[in-house]
Amino acid sequence: MKHHSHAEPSTLRRFLASEAAGGVVLMASAALALALANSPWAEAYRSLLATPMAGHSTLHWINDGLMAVFFLLVGLEIKRELLDGHLRHWSARVLPGVGALGGMLVPALIYVYFNASSPEATRGWAIPSATDIAFALGVLALLGDRVPGALKVFLTALAILDDLGAIVIIAVFYAGDPAAPPMLGAGVTLFLLLGLNLFEVKFLTPYLLLGVALWHFVQLSGVHATLAGVLLAVMIPLRLSGPDEDEHTPLHRLENALGPFVAFVVLPLFGFANAGVALGGGDLGAAAGAPILLGVALGLFLGKQAGVFAAVALAIGTRVASRPPKTGWAQLYGVSVLCGVGFTMSLFIGQIAFEADEGAMRATKIGVLVGSAASIALGSLVLLLAARRAAAHPLTHS
Template sequence: MSTTASPKHHSVLQRFLASDAAGGILLMAAAVAALIIANSPLASAYQHFLHWQTGPVLSDKLGPMTTHLWVNDGLMAVFFLLVGLEIKRELVDGRLSTWEQRRLPALPALLGMAFPAAIYVLLTAKQPLLMNGWAIPAATDIAFAMGVLALLGRHAPLSLKLLLVSVAIIDDMGAVAIIAVFYTASINAGALAAAAAIVVVLFALNKLRVMKLWPYLIGLALLWYVTLLSGVHATIAGVVGAFLIPYIPSPGTPDAPDSPLHRLEHALHPWVGFLIVPVFGFVNAGVSFAGLSPSAMWAPLPLGIAAGLFLGKQLGVFAGVMLAVRSGLAGKPRGSTWLQIYAVSMLCGIGFTMSLFISGLAFPGHPAYVEEAKIGILLGSLLSAIVACLILRFAPKAKDQLEHEGVQADEIRRDGDVVTM
């Protein structure tokens, strides 16, 4: 006999599946599964899966396309497309659409990238080959961080969830710029010229107010391919293409449903959150601890990354908030204490997805360094998550926290965003 879920339970399930936190929790599960498999009798099958040739040779430089390459160069381009769409919406008509809204998250985001990079450079300065990994601890994984916050419920005020999202958006912009500028190999001028021509065509379609999605999707696919051939990392095509998708702003309300950007963003969101990001985590998080000595944790590369994520992120983000508030540049997040702000600053040290991605770009041809980097990323992210959770769990709430919950809930849910409480 079939049963029907009650409306209450159905609503809770819908809210969970609509939230960024759900994707973060699924990412955690995928990462844990990869770690377990990589340290089990199935380890060889896992490695075979990663290096399984699943397609033609798209680029002489990359060689045969393996599962790992399809995920990192193909699926992650879709992830970056969604990142670009979200950044454009927030800059035009969202949480970062005015200078007043940008003031508070801007300084913490910038210092939150600079401090981890500085700590990494300080700890790896004696080994020049490692210097290329300076950007690895500079990133924040918003899905993972929101998943952790979701587990804490009302122990984290909504104003700080809004701050975390805003800092992460600027952080993503910085990460994209870093990848484009610092992790671009030798350039194929012909392919780059073709990419520029496609960008011009997409720009013209935007200006002509072409509202059908299919011309843009064809253009995005071609842009991804020629960018892959050009030497610029293919994921940059996703971000550039996103800014060329037409957007119809509607101030004060969710963006117009007939907006191409709205349609594409909402179509991609579940695929990215529930498939692409967890698959990326599963493919990239499998670190084998076989034969790993405790002293390996203290090697310069993993130590620099772990210290950058755990210490650099919390110090940079918290110092940025303090400077912005004390200088009068921005107001203190409503309904929060400084201890809660410090804990959320520490959550920014969860750098999982973007950090893993950058580590592969930083050390091409050096798989041993990539494996060491993964250890540092896992250690730094885990420490950041655990300590931040403990602080938020036991930190006293601000007296005015509940007064601002309703107002902040409306802000953080705009444009379809849901924060699980």
């Protein structure tokens, strides 16, 4: 463990760089999908996503297959950060933890306020509760050194805990009713994975082969297949006994291998497949009046910034936690606004909540795009103004 103090900062820097660059690519793929869906090639775009492949559509393979790999990486990152990274100490978890909690509760309340009269629409209550770490860090990357490094670490920690909350929400509220025989198969597979972990098997191949079997059983059970990725991540060993093994464990190797693939292939494909929504004609008029759209857009834009900033300010004001070093209140507020960028996880939860309702899903997509775009615009403006003020008054910036 003694060399972690040297290796961890470089790991975190690589993580931030990968997420930030991936966020820029994700923005471009979402913009391309939006452009195609509102162009003469809109029908070709929809046909491409509906193309059958091995019994399922292309869209299904992206949302249920490739996104399982995304959830595997998220699970690995959460496990590493909580057990061996920046969040391994309770003191480091408090501020991003309360921020994440406030940032999940207030958007959900705003959504329910607009949709309480419809039990079907209320199913989407968790849609505005998620922060998109790749998108948000992509925005911070574009702002460059105008944002203190401590603020980027804070946003990363908050988004990781936010992802943990989203995984719990999906597992508890959106998992579906599992079928017994496939769940038995999933249980046996998990038992075998646990055996590999306890015997400290170093090779990744048996874990991954059993992971594919686990995904298959979870898919057949009726529970959303992406949760198999999280379950597999829990079973990948973070530490191995013996000297000089810490940085070469299966978890570190798998996380490093998956990072670029998820950032530059999985998430851009998901954005391309799910961000395309027609903004013209009657479709927009129908969606624009939908309480779902208002709940999602205002939940992300108003709910996220209010929930995160109020919770963080309360924690700092009561001295439960301290402010990140070299950051001002305006910068904390700007990052709180950026937490309203809920693209990937928000769209994903929307797909689960409204799988068979095209109108509700259309309203969700427009709401996510509007709420996220407004959060990017205001958050970037606040951070730019705060950086300019800090440069002009370096001694008073605190």
